[in-house]
Amino acid sequence: MSVTIQTIRKAHERISPYIERTPLLRLAALDAHLGCRVYVKAECMQRTGAFKLRGALNKMLTLSKEQLAHGVVAASSGNHGRAVAWCARKLGTTAVIVMPRTAPDVKVRNIRALGAEVVLCDATERFEVAERMRAERGATMVPPYNDEDIMAGQGTAGIEIVEQCPSVDMVVSPVSGGGLLGGLSTAVKALAPDVRIYGAEPAALPRYSASLAAGHPVTVERHASLADALVSDTPGSLCFPQVQSHANGVVPVEDAQMLRGMKLLLLEGKVLAEPSACIGLGAVLQGAIPVSPEMKVCFLLSGGNVGLEQLDILK
């Protein structure tokens, strides 16, 4: 089995009763700044504050009663963890979320508020710690990206984009491990083959740029970035082939451009999204993706889990 438009459609049917069909907004106030017609798919307005609920639900709705009875474990930079915690509560089970110590406070707080147990560790050891906890408890792992059910779930946002804006010319999405971009690019290219689709990733962690150049997944050196939701140093082994086949490219983006995008989105577009979610806007501001004034470009805003105190970085 691999991720196809059929598995993504099936996922959409499965999760639709639980998710928000988030709005696709036309933000004309940003056109002059970005040099194209700006649209956003506002997954920052998704339940739990991020697109991650799509994948987590698609995975967890297929678990057996017995599996659910033993709880779930997830390694996450925050947004996947909140989604898994939400699903665990909804489905009457328990969740342990393993997070990097560098995750913003607001993300830790939101997960604890859903009743999940949070374990903090170094970003590099989060999968190892999660696997140990899973084994100890006989629980089920809900992977953040490297899983076909997860990828199919994230791809459902692509079905909605094409339905909500059929004349879209380009889609730009953040990328980390590649669960979102893998699913999204598969869905968009199946439904609208002429639409171009790009990923944007931190220049400090260019795992997809490097891997696409190499032709296979490579691990990049870990450098600090303000993109706290985009911390993978290696593409997911199942995600990479989907991205390689369907995306038109992935571009590295400087933190400063990402923050410029976040500020424009907030003050001119009136939409709050977290720094990582604005990296696609940053890619166009940086000139890394060629656009033109008549082109309809839809930016997927991956999440909105940002605290008031974090807005000071925009000043």
Next chain:
Amino acid sequence: MSVTIQTIRKAHERISPYIERTPLLRLAALDAHLGCRVYVKAECMQRTGAFKLRGALNKMLTLSKEQLAHGVVAASSGNHGRAVAWCARKLGTTAVIVMPRTAPDVKVRNIRALGAEVVLCDATERFEVAERMRAERGATMVPPYNDEDIMAGQGTAGIEIVEQCPSVDMVVSPVSGGGLLGGLSTAVKALAPDVRIYGAEPAALPRYSASLAAGHPVTVERHASLADALVSDTPGSLCFPQVQSHANGVVPVEDAQMLRGMKLLLLEGKVLAEPSACIGLGAVLQGAIPVSPEMKVCFLLSGGNVGLEQLDILK
């Protein structure tokens, strides 16, 4: 002539080529906080950042070439001024905007950026100063609210609300002089007579609560409020009868509740609106308007002209 659904429909036809049909968003993340099903009409995403463009356009599109040649003058707390400045530029004329010294910097900057001349004065003398400048220059006054074309223009938001959310049960709007609430309540009651419509005003300047109780427009004592867009101390003489006939009531709201609404809207709803725009959310948070969990309540977010530095008041 008075303001009717016919004049509002005519206004809608006239201004539609120039305005955004702003989104009506379902913000389920706010339901538990407000105790109802939350919808917002996001006029904070309107061109020039506020609903005021609707009225200003409806007025200025009917001026003769000769009138336009002599320029326009407007007294404004900021948002009407920005709208008039935008129209002046669009229609190739000049604008003088008379503003209270207490207006936020961002509002003054945005108006100057459109090429208009800004004159600062005390809030109490703004109409007097504007009238003097109008007479000196032989210009045309574009009133902020007490005018039937202005009111009809603002009412066009009501047509859109009923079209975008036909099953809405209640509409809640900020009110100051009454141009918006006068037009809005006229439109909504004509199209959907069962929908309840409320105004929300600063407890520090309860001009409508006092006037509705008295049965005629009264002037209230001027007290300071953070609702910088809601500074009228008296209902407009033409607005008051419309509000009296069509609105179900107007409630005074404390600044603290308005800011609570603004913070919820931003952090949970992911939408940025200025303090005054959030006074309707504050009214429900304060318990001043009775709602219930199944009720669909649409909050008109009147504007989004707020600077990053102003967000510190939410901390």
